[in-house]
Amino acid sequence: MTKLTRRIVIVGGGSAGWLTAGILAAEHSVSSDSGVQITLVESPDVNPIGVGEGTWPSMRHTLQKMGLSETDFVRECDAAFKQASRFDRWVTGENNDSYYHPFTPPHGFGEVNLASQWRALAPDQPFAEVVSHQPHLCAYGLAPKQITAPEWAAVANYAYHLDAGKFGQFLQKHCVEKLGVKHILDHVKGVKSADNGDIESLLTEAHGAIEGDLYIDCTGFSSLLLGQHFGVPFISLKDSLFCDTALAMQVPYPEPDSPVASVTISTAQEAGWIWDIGLPTRRGTGYVYSSSHTSDDEAESVLRHYLQDFDGNARKIPINPGHRELFWHRNCVAVGISAGFIEPLEASALALIELSAAMIRDELPVSREAMEIVSERYNERFRYRWDRIIDFLKLHYVLSQRSDSDFWLDNRKPETIPGHLLRLLELWRYRPPSRRDFHELEEIFPASSYWYVLYGMGFEQADVDQKRSDDPMLARQFFEENAGMTEKYIRGLPSNRQLIEHMVKHGIYKI
Numbered sequence: 001m002t003k004l005t006r007r008i009v010i011v012g013g014g015s016a017g018w019l020t021a022g023i024l025a026a027e028h029s030v031s032s033d034s035g036v037q038i039t040l041v042e043s044p045d046v047n048p049i050g051v052g053e054g055t056w057p058s059m060r061h062t063l064q065k066m067g068l069s070e071t072d073f074v075r076e077c078d079a080a081f082k083q084a085s086r087f088d089r090w091v092t093g094e095n096n097d098s099y100y101h102p103f104t105p106p107h108g109f110g111e112v113n114l115a116s117q118w119r120a121l122a123p124d125q126p127f128a129e130v131v132s133h134q135p136h137l138c139a140y141g142l143a144p145k146q147i148t149a150p151e152w153a154a155v156a157n158y159a160y161h162l163d164a165g166k167f168g169q170f171l172q173k174h175c176v177e178k179l180g181v182k183h184i185l186d187h188v189k190g191v192k193s194a195d196n197g198d199i200e201s202l203l204t205e206a207h208g209a210i211e212g213d214l215y216i217d218c219t220g221f222s223s224l225l226l227g228q229h230f231g232v233p234f235i236s237l238k239d240s241l242f243c244d245t246a247l248a249m250q251v252p253y254p255e256p257d258s259p260v261a262s263v264t265i266s267t268a269q270e271a272g273w274i275w276d277i278g279l280p281t282r283r284g285t286g287y288v289y290s291s292s293h294t295s296d297d298e299a300e301s302v303l304r305h306y307l308q309d310f311d312g313n314a315r316k317i318p319i320n321p322g323h324r325e326l327f328w329h330r331n332c333v334a335v336g337i338s339a340g341f342i343e344p345l346e347a348s349a350l351a352l353i354e355l356s357a358a359m360i361r362d363e364l365p366v367s368r369e370a371m372e373i374v375s376e377r378y379n380e381r382f383r384y385r386w387d388r389i390i391d392f393l394k395l396h397y398v399l400s401q402r403s404d405s406d407f408w409l410d411n412r413k414p415e416t417i418p419g420h421l422l423r424l425l426e427l428w429r430y431r432p433p434s435r436r437d438f439h440e441l442e443e444i445f446p447a448s449s450y451w452y453v454l455y456g457m458g459f460e461q462a463d464v465d466q467k468r469s470d471d472p473m474l475a476r477q478f479f480e481e482n483a484g485m486t487e488k489y490i491r492g493l494p495s496n497r498q499l500i501e502h503m504v505k506h507g508i509y510k511i
Helices: 014-027 058-065 070-076 114-121 127-131 134-139 164-177 224-229 296-306 348-363 368-398 406-411 419-428 447-456 472-492 496-506
Strands: 007-011 037-042 080-082 084-088 098-102 159-161 182-185 188-193 199-204 208-211 214-217 234-236 245-252 263-269 272-278 282-289 315-318 322-324 332-334
Touching: 007 014, 007 208, 014 037, 014 058, 014 164, 014 348, 058 070, 058 159, 058 348, 070 164, 070 496, 080 496, 084 134, 098 127, 098 134, 098 447, 114 127, 114 447, 114 472, 127 134, 127 447, 127 472, 134 472, 164 182, 188 224, 214 224, 224 332, 245 296, 263 296, 272 296, 282 296, 348 368, 368 406, 368 419, 368 447
Parallel strands: 007 037, 007 214, 037 182, 084 263, 214 332
Antiparallel strands: 080 159, 084 098, 188 199, 199 208, 234 322, 245 282, 245 315, 263 272, 272 282
């Protein structure tokens, strides 16, 4: 008799657990007798890490599909709008060294070789500012839409900055009250195995045995099920991505009406980089660094100097860069930090949770027999995705020209660079990145993202014969259209703070 997958047990709360629960419950009929039952078990004593404050634009669709209100989300999660990442001092280390990675693809991308024509027509202007309006909106601290725009709508593509602790609580309330997720606060003290090696049940202190057909491990660094119970090996990335420690601080604004940045700011330092994220009520900051290249005391000194000697408390967070060899083993799949974790340079942590939960939702195996096929496909896809994240993050270090410390010199040693990335960089010496270079329909970093980083960091290409795609007239047209859109948006958009405060006080239209 075929055993159907009906009981899903999620172990661990926080952003990973509750996002996964919400994404699954919004799709499957949790409230009906014949539907999927979702139970989330979390310890009452474990606090979330709480520093995953940056998202991707995909979060808008995720929250909307879960049936949430954007107004409620902004109000309850201390959320702000994010349109790009800005990288300061990554190329030369000088104070005027800065470039943007915006969320909107270059205007005219795929229609003409914008890179070659940018060099020919506007070489003295930063690439992103010539091909996208978003760097200008970020420079002015503007919102991505007008106050009259409905929820989830956009003039400029956007994501969010948010308070991760409040976000988990917000999702929990919605999942339990609206989506039918069962919530159990209890300590998991053991795991009972079935005869075939699957997990048969979780053994808890107060609720006894909790049985399921599929178990989702969202237990963070402990990786209670996939790592501890099944012993799935951990693949370290320390030889390529050196940053293994973070110091995090929350910093108040000098004034209640201080501007709220609509960009994540990443400022390179001698042994890592500092993130700076603007929320409506505070800034979230932290120094991500390599303990092999600096000490904790020196790192804290660097962070406090950046914050103009702010005397708040710094919280140390260890990072073991890497991921599990498998992400789905038998009837257990790991999501979030339990699957892997690396420095938050491009805010990939929450996006990986979204992608993981979405694939579980879309491919939810109808039976245990089908689970073997689904898990194989899942592992293949997420190995590919992790490899592409590693490539993209390492790209920022490889392209740097800084030579002021061993950290930057070591990062450019060929033996620390993934072979796949080295081959792409050699290929891109002769042509720009193309959609043909990437195989996934839902590519984690599309070719346009590589354009922004490569040309923002001064990547040089060989002078080769132009192709038909190098059309100066068409490129000039796109550049002029982008300049026109930029001027229009600067005139018509409110500041980030103005839009946030309007939403908090009055809300905005719902679609």
